[in-house]
Amino acid sequence: MNSLTEENYLKALFSLADDKGEVGVNELSKRLDIKMPTVNSMMKKLAEKKLVFYESYKPLRLTDKGRREAGLIIRKHRLTEMFLVEKMGFGWEEVHEIAEQVEHIQSAAFFDKMDVLLGYPKVDPHGSPIPDKNGKLVWRQYQKLSQSKAGETLVLAAVLDSTTEFLTYLNSRELRLGLKIKIKAVEPFDGSMTVSYGKHTALVLSSTVTERLLVEPAGT
């Protein structure tokens, strides 16, 4: 059994992995807000447990086992967020912090029950996919809103930032998942977009925002 601490390292490794599955110690250190020497020794420990490939001065990589265990924790996190929103009436901006704690509960039955009650959901309230019971996670092919062009109509599919601050900002603009958004103009200077959706006919989104929104073409 992995400790709560180890679980948080695994999750961070998983989510920081680049296309090659590689993560730097420095990067991980910054994400977790834990100093590099601490991270370094934890990586040696996780390597002992066959969860991480570790070689001096080389990037870190999760083993299959490590990736699986990370996926299972993320599964618990996302099922929890979904449960909190769908069954307990929380807003999507309130659930990440709570799930960060609940994900460490050791009880398969607890999360299985959530899964059943929710009807085996495929995505969490932020549009992120929920890994299956083997910890396997697959993202649908979304792109960032920032990469779309004027004239396109898109559906808001997921957010890349689940902090209360960002989601509260989206709430204030009535931006929700599933919303159909039309891009009216893109300002070349700073990348800000003028968009329309629902009752909003001309709302401006900064690139800070459009970088954090994932969309798919309308009608998929």
Place this chain on the structure above:
Amino acid sequence: MNSLTEENYLKALFSLADDKGEVGVNELSKRLDIKMPTVNSMMKKLAEKKLVFYESYKPLRLTDKGRREAGLIIRKHRLTEMFLVEKMGFGWEEVHEIAEQVEHIQSAAFFDKMDVLLGYPKVDPHGSPIPDKNGKLVWRQYQKLSQSKAGETLVLAAVLDSTTEFLTYLNSRELRLGLKIKIKAVEPFDGSMTVSYGKHTALVLSSTVTERLLVEPAGT
């Protein structure tokens, strides 16, 4: 903020307190399955935090602050058990272990939401009272089934043992809270009782069982 470890000590102190509110180090040590020297030093730490009164070679006592904080953890534990049974479909025999972990979640909103969804319950699935928001807990005046006499009719109000094993035994005999039980006979030799309830006309309960069941007079 208290650590998970400190919270478990506080809960144990609370539940072991005798009529004078006193608890011995040895007693606490056995309950927590932690050796006496470890308990001893933790008591000094909790005394520093003004949660317990500690004097060498004298019994331990929770301070008002300690009792309040213990009560609030027990509140979270019992609300969780109630939520698991009432809203998630768990059996009363499955919830204690899960609640033992969930009680440490730091989120007032999480437990407030449970409270609202449950309609402000006064007791948990095992008949134990749920402390109020100030951590105050009051037991109704129940007595042990073992203290009742032949001929009496009683209502099963609470269990003193929430282990899976005991509750599974009760399930197998269809013994549930709220059940009306008539005592047909008490065997003086070993204190075992022959009782009738529901479809059961003559079922024998050992004193091990009757010691763990709390009852009140039928018609209260």
Place this chain on the structure above:
DNA sequence: ATATAAAGTTAGCTGGCTCTAACAAATAAA
């Protein structure tokens, strides 16, 4: 009253997870 047993304490050690300071390797800049 004395001896024995039980309960409580002290001292010193361990493992888990964190840190800072100093050093080494790899990468980027000049």
Place this chain on the structure above:
DNA sequence: TTTATTTGTTAGAGCCAGCTAACTTTATAT
């Protein structure tokens, strides 16, 4: 290609929560 910067590692320390061994105090039996 040499130098500077960034990244990664080692060494040594501290705090937390546990342990055993040895000792002291209090309670119980004889």
